[in-house]
Amino acid sequence: MNGWKAPLAMVGARWAWSRVRRRYAPAPEPVPAYKRNLELLAWGAAGAALGVGVSALSERRRSGLMAGKVVLITGSSRGLGLQLAREFGASGARVVVCARGQQGLDRAVAELTGRGVEAHGVVCDVTDPEQIESLLDEAEEHFGRLDAVVNSAGIMRVGPQEAHTDDHFRQAMDIMFWGPFHLSRAAVDRLRDTRGVIVNITSIGAYLSVPHLLPYSTAKHAWAALSEGMAAETAGTGVRVTTVVPGLMRTGSHRGVAFSGDPEREYAWFALLAGLPLLSVSAERAARHIVRATAGRKSFLVITPAARAGLVARGIAPGLTQEAMRLVGWLLPDAPARVEERLGAEAGQSRLGRLVDTVSVLNERASKRMNQHSKPQDEQGQRTEEK
Numbered sequence: 001m002n003g004w005k006a007p008l009a010m011v012g013a014r015w016a017w018s019r020v021r022r023r024y025a026p027a028p029e030p031v032p033a034y035k036r037n038l039e040l041l042a043w044g045a046a047g048a049a050l051g052v053g054v055s056a057l058s059e060r061r062r063s064g065l066m067a068g069k070v071v072l073i074t075g076s077s078r079g080l081g082l083q084l085a086r087e088f089g090a091s092g093a094r095v096v097v098c099a100r101g102q103q104g105l106d107r108a109v110a111e112l113t114g115r116g117v118e119a120h121g122v123v124c125d126v127t128d129p130e131q132i133e134s135l136l137d138e139a140e141e142h143f144g145r146l147d148a149v150v151n152s153a154g155i156m157r158v159g160p161q162e163a164h165t166d167d168h169f170r171q172a173m174d175i176m177f178w179g180p181f182h183l184s185r186a187a188v189d190r191l192r193d194t195r196g197v198i199v200n201i202t203s204i205g206a207y208l209s210v211p212h213l214l215p216y217s218t219a220k221h222a223w224a225a226l227s228e229g230m231a232a233e234t235a236g237t238g239v240r241v242t243t244v245v246p247g248l249m250r251t252g253s254h255r256g257v258a259f260s261g262d263p264e265r266e267y268a269w270f271a272l273l274a275g276l277p278l279l280s281v282s283a284e285r286a287a288r289h290i291v292r293a294t295a296g297r298k299s300f301l302v303i304t305p306a307a308r309a310g311l312v313a314r315g316i317a318p319g320l321t322q323e324a325m326r327l328v329g330w331l332l333p334d335a336p337a338r339v340e341e342r343l344g345a346e347a348g349q350s351r352l353g354r355l356v357d358t359v360s361v362l363n364e365r366a367s368k369r370m371n372q373h374s375k376p377q378d379e380q381g382q383r384t385e386e387k
Ligand SMILES: NC(=O)c1ccc[n+]([C@@H]2O[C@H](COP(=O)([O-])OP(=O)(O)OC[C@H]3O[C@@H](n4cnc5c(N)ncnc54)[C@H](OP(=O)(O)O)[C@@H]3O)[C@@H](O)[C@H]2O)c1
Pocket: 074, 075, 076, 077, 078, 079, 080, 081, 098, 099, 100, 101, 102, 104, 124, 125, 126, 127, 151, 152, 153, 154, 155, 175, 179, 201, 202, 203, 204, 246, 247, 248, 249, 250, 251, 252, 253, 256, 274, 383
């Protein structure tokens, strides 16, 4: 429970109770204002004490959740993957972190080690099956066992379908379908001995194909299907497969996303939604849920109320949901005659981008916490500067 929530809840409850009593009970003796204020203060203090107690208890529970386990997380030099490494570390696990960029990975390992987490970094491109085998070998050799594999590596391109080339689709499939496909297939056998868990970070975009994210949604849809199928087929093997379906998370990744078509306007709608408090969740909160689901060997986890609402809507009324998506597609920027592409860090420099950034300040702050240092991508969308 957050520090301020418990005292506020206690004072609120006390105030509501006094309103109910005043309405339905016989008129009480008038109480002097200073006494009423003192009483509210006492309730606030009791709430604070309760909050501190609950936080300490959940912190204690959390610190032993994954004690002694070894967790391999792909795409963990920044964003959600890095936050997962911190959270698994805080729960007692030793972590193997992986990404393509050496510098980002070094920064992540140094930061994790500084927090007291036993971390080992391996440079690995998940699109290469040979590198995946070496990654698994190195994880087992370094820590002597393997208990969980988290597929979190991902990329995103935003823009109308006219702006997406065949290569954009291929690259999305390579990183977010074939990569986790090879890793999971190779990991299943190794996880039998430890009764391990494979955690697949898909997206609400896998279940609701959001306009202007077609390569991403296509790859995630395929990956979600495989993840659920693997979960069913690993029954009886001791291995668990957890499918995670996050809605928007404030990982600060919008600065590294490639925006195509009319980059400034694409950036504006995407960055605005990605940072809205009611629509998105902090990376810290998302990571806590994922670690608990891993430790609890859950099969399916949906993160954010909006994602849950989207899944329910699609289940109950798929046709209507599709119509709603058509409306969204109609509202989004059209493809201009001359298609351009820019990274979020650059597209966000326009007047509109800067205006959006002041509104979505939470996501801007998240990019600092999540080791997001935007670098240019080459035409394949690969981050090149760090290697
Ligand atoms: N942010 C959201 O709102 C949201 C919502 C739903 C689902 N998700 C999913 O959550 C996951 C994490 O998202 P995020 O926002 O944290 O992304 P992010 O900040 O952009 O981080 C992506 C990570 O993946 C790594 N990576 C990319 N391509 C790779 C490859 N071929 N091989 C190995 N590592 C690779 C990156 O490092 P290098 O570039 O150095 O390789 C980086 O560490 C993704 O799968 C994403 O689709 C995110």
